[in-house]
Amino acid sequence: MYSNLSHTSNDGLRASYNLSLMIARKGKPHTIGEELILPSVKEVLDTVLHHKASSTVIKSIPLSNSTVQRRVEEMATDIEDSLCSIIRNTEFSLQLDESTLPVNEFLLLGYVRFVNDEFYMKSWQSL
Structure with missing residues (x-):
């Protein structure tokens, strides 16, 4: 039981990073995660997959404005650090x-x- 919850939490975290990257690439406001993406995911789960979207699934994907901003900044810092490391040795x-x-x-x-x-x-x- 604990293993399954931990796996769902990790999947939600990974989805949060992937969706944050998509938001950043499109240059959309960070609030679009909570305002459009999460309701869209719920609608797809309910309508197309006929799977009642439980609140735990939706809550396991953090996409608040500050979360998206923090994830984008973390990814940018990681890319900058990787690039600087390559340039130092090349x-x-x-x-x-x-x-x-x-x-x-x-x-x-x-x-x-x-x-x-x-x-x-x-x-x-x-x-």
């Missing part, structure tokens, strides 16, 4: 470009190229 080239926007704002763009595990990688960062 030869790379760096290109910098400066530009001025129409409203007198300056933009500095850094473009990094490197090879990692036989794959050609590119990264850029607006500074």
